[in-house]
Amino acid sequence: MPTVKIAATDEELLACSEVILFLRPFLQKDELLPQIKEMQAEKYEIAYITAEDDPSKVVAFAGFRHMNKLFTGVHIYIDDLACLPAYQGRGYAGLLLDHVKALAKSEGLRSVQLDSGHALHPAHKVYHRQGYHISAHHFTQPL
Structure with a gap:
């Protein structure tokens, strides 16, 4: 059974590049580490x-923050x-979701939240199986 690890070093962060770029293909690989380091200052893990x-x-990752x-x-x-x-x-997405949920529970938090693209129905099935429910619509105004 695979285990969930936290990326703590630059090498571990860079090892996540392939799966990050799969999810966010508009990003540039050489700009990933500086951006992630900046996000880490905002409690991103x-x-x-x-x-x-x-x-x-x-092969799988979850980026999250408090x-x-x-x-x-x-x-x-x-x-x-x-x-x-x-x-x-x-089941890797489920393992990552379980990890984040366990972290939140251990800290006495009341919820874990995420947004998902409107048409990502396979992902929605995973979230529903994990106990998530749709609580809002997310609106964006490009500038």
């Missing part, structure tokens, strides 16, 4: 899972969650 047959290959809002109080918000296509269907 990356949890990841490696391939069982190749511990150097990161947030505090008037509406929800302190909670964990999952910014990013992805698994490389060849490794999908193995």
Whole structure:
């Protein structure tokens, strides 16, 4: 059974590049580390899972942070969650969601939240199975 690890070093963060770029193909690989380091100053963390047959290959990740809002109080918000296509269907997303949930519970938080693209129905099935429910619509105004 794969284990969830937290990316603590630059090398571990860079090992997550392939799966991050799969999820966010508009990003540039050479700009990832500086951006993640900046986000870490805002309490962003990356949890990841490696391939069982190749511990150097990161195949799934979740990027998350602690947030505090008037509406929800302190909670964990999952910014990013992805698994490389060849490794999908193995329960890795569920393992990452379980990890974040356990972290939130251990800290006495009341919720874990995330947004998901409107048409990402396979992901929605995973979230529903994990006990998430749709509580709002997320609106964006490009500038």
